[in-house]
Amino acid sequence: MQHDHAVQCAHDPMLVALSYLISVLGSFTALQLAIGIPAAFDARERWRAVAFAGAAMGGGAIWAMHFIAMLACRMEIPVTYDIALTALSAVIAMASCMAGLAIAGSGMFGWTKLAAAGVFMGLGVAGMHYTGMAAMHMPAATHYDMDIVAISVLIAVVASIAALWLAFHMRGAAQMFGSALVMGVAVCGMHYTAMSAASFAPTGEDAAVATAGGISGDYLGATIFAVTTVLLATVLVISLLRQQRRTLVRI
Amino acid sequence: MADIEFRVVSDRREGLLLELGQLVINNGFVLTRQRMANTDEGVVLTMVVRGPEQGLLALQDRIGSHHLVHSFEASAAEPAPPAAATQSPTEPARPRPHTERITDTIVPVPDQQRVEAFLTMLARDYPNIFSRVLAFEHDLPVPHRESTTRYAGNRLGAWIYKRDYALGARLDLADSIKHIALPALRNLLPTELDNEKLRVRNSPFCRSGLYQGSSCHFLRGCLEGLLGEPGHLGRPRATEMFCRNTGADMCTFAIIA
Numbered sequence: 315m316q317h318d319h320a321v322q323c324a325h326d327p328m329l330v331a332l333s334y335l336i337s338v339l340g341s342f343t344a345l346q347l348a349i350g351i352p353a354a355f356d357a358r359e360r361w362r363a364v365a366f367a368g369a370a371m372g373g374g375a376i377w378a379m380h381f382i383a384m385l386a387c388r389m390e391i392p393v394t395y396d397i398a399l400t401a402l403s404a405v406i407a408m409a410s411c412m413a414g415l416a417i418a419g420s421g422m423f424g425w426t427k428l429a430a431a432g433v434f435m436g437l438g439v440a441g442m443h444y445t446g447m448a449a450m451h452m453p454a455a456t457h458y459d460m461d462i463v464a465i466s467v468l469i470a471v472v473a474s475i476a477a478l479w480l481a482f483h484m485r486g487a488a489q490m491f492g493s494a495l496v497m498g499v500a501v502c503g504m505h506y507t508a509m510s511a512a513s514f515a516p517t518g519e520d521a522a523v524a525t526a527g528g529i530s531g532d533y534l535g536a537t538i539f540a541v542t543t544v545l546l547a548t549v550l551v552i553s554l555l556r557q558q559r560r561t562l563v564r565i
Numbered sequence: 566m567a568d569i570e571f572r573v574v575s576d577r578r579e580g581l582l583l584e585l586g587q588l589v590i591n592n593g594f595v596l597t598r599q600r601m602a603n604t605d606e607g608v609v610l611t612m613v614v615r616g617p618e619q620g621l622l623a624l625q626d627r628i629g630s631h632h633l634v635h636s637f638e639a640s641a642a643e644p645a646p647p648a649a650a651t652q653s654p655t656e657p658a659r660p661r662p663h664t665e666r667i668t669d670t671i672v673p674v675p676d677q678q679r680v681e682a683f684l685t686m687l688a689r690d691y692p693n694i695f696s697r698v699l700a701f702e703h704d705l706p707v708p709h710r711e712s713t714t715r716y717a718g719n720r721l722g723a724w725i726y727k728r729d730y731a732l733g734a735r736l737d738l739a740d741s742i743k744h745i746a747l748p749a750l751r752n753l754l755p756t757e758l759d760n761e762k763l764r765v766r767n768s769p770f771c772r773s774g775l776y777q778g779s780s781c782h783f784l785r786g787c788l789e790g791l792l793g794e795p796g797h798l799g800r801p802r803a804t805e806m807f808c809r810n811t812g813a814d815m816c817t818f819a820i821i822a
Contacts, residue, residue, distance in 0.1 A: 349732040422797065423734035482734035485744050489733060565688040565724040 321389050321454050321514040325506075329386030333379050334502045336542060340375025341497035342490075343545050344368070344411070345481040346552050349489070351419030352482075364419070368412025370545065371497075376407040376439050378541045379501050380446050381534045387509065391452050392521050394528025399449035403442045410438025418478045431478050436471030439504050447512065451528035453521050454514040462511035466504050473500030567618045568597070570611065570642035571628060574635045578608045581633050588631065589614050592624045607635060613642045619708040626712040630785075630802055632821065680713065684720050692752050694721070695769045698783055702775065710775065715786035722790025725749050735797045738822045746791050746820070750784070757815075762806070763788070764815045771809035771816065779808040781816050788818060798822045 347367035354360035380403075384393075414434035417427055443466075447456060477497035480488055517524070575581050582599060589596050594616030601610045616624070621639075628637055683701050687694050702714045730745045739761055746763060750756040755766040770781045788803040801822045807813035 349734075352734050353731050419734065421735065423736050423740065483736070483740065483744070485730050485733055486748060560728050563724060563727045565684045565720055 319516060321391055321516060323387040323389050323509065323512075323514070325383075326386045326388060329382055330506075333383040333386060333505075334498055336382055336538075336545075337375045337379035337501040338494050338498035339542070339545050339549070340370055340373075340378060341477065341501070342494035343548050343552070344371035344375060344415070345477070345493045345497065346490070346549070346556075348415045348419055349481055351415065360419075361416075364412050364416045367415045368408050370548065371411040371415070371435070372406075372408030372438060372442070373404055374541055374545045375497060376411070376442050376501050377404045377446075378538045378545075380443055380505060381531075381538055383502070383505050383509075384446070384450075385531050385535060385538075389452075389514065391454055391514075391516070392525050393450055393452045394525040394530050395446075395534060396449040396451060396528050399445055400529070400534075403445035403449060406445055407438050407442035410434050410441060414438065414474070414478070418482050423483055428475055428478055428482075432471055432475030435474035435478065436467065436500070436504075439470040439474065439501055440467045440508070443505055443508050447508075449528075451525045452514070453519040453524035454516050457513050457515060459511045459513075462507060466507040466511060469507055470500055470504035473497070473503055476500075566615055567621060568613060568615050568642040569621060569639055570613045571637055571639050573610045573612070573628065573637045574606050575608045575610065575633045576635060577633055578603070581608060581610055584633060585610065585612065585628065585631065588627055589616075589624065592627060593617060593620050594624060619706075622712045623708055626715065630804060632804060636800075680717060684717060687717070687721055688724060691721075691725075694753070699769060699773065702770075702783070703773070711782045715782040715789075718783035718786025718788075719790040719793075720786075722749070722787035722792075723794040724790070725752075725787075726791050726794040730791070731795075735795060738792070738798055738801065738820065741792050741795075741798065742820055746788055749791050750788070753787075754784075759817075761820070763818045763820075765818070766815055768809060768816045773810075776810060778811060779805040779816075780810040781805055781808060781818075784816070785818065788820060792820060792822075 344367045347363055347370060351360055351363045351367070354363055411434070414431040417434065418431035420427070450456070473496060477493045477500055480493035480496055484492070573581075573585065578601065582601060586596050586599070589612065594614040596612055597615050598613040599611065601608060603609075614624070625637075625639055628634055683697070686697060690697055698714075698717070701717070702710060705713055726745065726749070730749065736744060742761055742763065743758060747756060747758050750763060750765065754768060757764045757766075765781070765784065768781050768784065770783060773780065785803040785805055789801055792798055792801040792803075799822055801820050803818050803820050805816060806819050807815070807817040809816055
């Protein structure tokens with residue numbers, strides 16, 4: 315629902331594309347770590363895989379994507395971000411994804427398990443997004459169309475289920491790449507649908523007062539760059555280790 | 566000549582003794598004793614057979630792959646007590662001699678070193694393996710040919726699984742056939758899936774002149790290795806329902822977990 319004189323958010327297409335790329339990269343890293351969960355040697359190895367995969371998904375695919383997309387959203391008003399809520403949004407994403415991946419990676423594959431895991435992951439995506447939105451300090455109030463909010467959550471859950479199915483049920487290229495591409499759709503689809511549900515009504519508050527105490531987008535950009543670098547390095551290491559392990563398998 | 570006791574566990578009583586007895590005879594053995602009992606495990610048939618030692622591995626393989634056999638053990642048989650013998654209550658029971666229990670596994674040929682060297686070359690040549698496998702199979706002594714070929718296939722299948730298919734969820738049998746066995750076999754030969762049965766075109770093992778009946782023992786072993794390596798499906802068994810060697814258009818494999 316659009317309010318009169320609402321602040322418009324014009325998305326930079328390059329950054330939108332970048333946001334999808336980072337969500338795919340983060341998803342790829344996370345799911346490559348996650349598919350090792352069923353094959354873990356012991357509980358310690360299993361929980362380590364769950365933790366790293368959840369961190370990569372929540373922190374990389376979801377959180378980093380969200381803030382690139384927020385940087386892509388050009389508004390006429392200044393915006394800063396509350397540090398505590400921004401950090402909380404990352405924790406929500408990682409914790410939900412760890413729960414979802416732990417469920418998906420346990421025991422035999424089953425549809426009930428898949429649905430439960432998808433719900434956790436989807437709620438992690440949505441929870442992170444709306445917490446991240448609540449972290450915005452700006453001279454405007456955010457209003458949501460709840461019907462579209464519900465659709466955004468549904469998109470996140472359904473696409474997460476599809477991604478997990480590809481990652482855990484399939485083998486080969488569909489497993490490796492298909493799951494990451496679909497999970498990227500889950501994250502980005504949820505985000506941009508949720509952004510269409512939001513409208514920003516100016517409050518008339520002084521911009522300096524409204525944005526006080528928050529960190530600017532420039533600092534977030536540096537953090538996102540660091541996260542992306544870690545993801546790329548992790549992907550490289552995983553690939554090398556898997557290739558090495560493959561050649562060492564004895565008949 | 567060897568006297569071997571087989572302890573077979575099955576889910577079905579009807580026809581079990583008849584079918585396994587016929588199998589024993591067809592493999593050149595004589596059934597000297599048998600008894601059957603219903604237990605918590607299922608129907609347990611104990612058979613003592615007598616026959617040539619060199620045919621023992623083939624017989625074990627055939628018993629192990631029989632569709633009525635859930636599991637079996639083989640051990641050296643004790644001689645039957647004389648009919649008139651009685652045991653004084655004061656005499657201690659004669660201890661059972663130590664026997665080697667051979668469970669339902671594919672028992673390799675005694676020349677393990679040769680087999681290991683072959684398997685190493687197989688891994689190196691994969692997926693272009695068939696000329697080497699055919700040559701190896703051809704050079705095997707007849708009594709060991711089928712079981713050893715199947716064993717080699719089993720080892721290869723397990724290796725392929727560990728290399729290429731180990732990452733991901735544990736799948737049930739139908740999904741394992743679809744997402745693991747089918748693509749793995751397609752990497753070797755043209756293969757189709759037909760209602761959970763795998764159909765292979767142009768198997769090189771057919772019409773080699775080595776077998777009268779089904780001939781794709783290597784592929785059977787390969788499937789068993791691929792599907793058995795994860796562990797959660799128990800010991801899946803592959804049977805060749807139809808074979809080009811016996812006139813079928815394609816070689817068809819069914820898997821039972």
